[in-house]
Amino acid sequence: MKNNNLLTKILAIAGTALAWIPILLPVVFWLVRLLQGGRSMFDFLMPAELSPLVIIGAGLLLWAALRVHTQVKLIAWSLGIGLVMLVASQLLAVVTGLASGETAIGGWQWALVLAGLVIYTLAVIALGIGGIRLLQYLFKSKQA
Secondary structure (H helix, E strand, O other): OOOOOOHHHHHHHHHHHHHHHHHHHHHHHHHHHHHHOOOOOOOOOOOHOHHHHHHHHHHHHHHHHHHOOOOOHHHHHHHHHHHHHHHHHHHHHHHHHHOOOOOOHHHHHHHHHHHHHHHHHHHHHHHHHHHHHHHHHHHOOOOO
């Protein structure tokens, strides 16, 4: 394996962790609240709110993937789609008045913004899967 050194592994581990944190934290918080007997509340906006972690993680993953020439397309495409959908959903929220509260939650505007956030979240999950696949490649044993 070319360039399969410690730096590449550190980049892949850190990038994968940063990509998955915004997906897993809302689930963890929801489960903790549920187990404590509280109301079932799920923060579906948290992946978008934690997008800086995703962007940093994606950069690290892309760097590691380019070093070993694997999973580059999956990581790059998921990063690109995620960024476009995040920016598009935020712009749409501003343009339609949802961000300012001028337009009430609901209706076609809300559905479009939510659809953009869902696609963003799916792209982040794809990024995390790309990170896991990269880690599998980097840590697989040399059995022949």
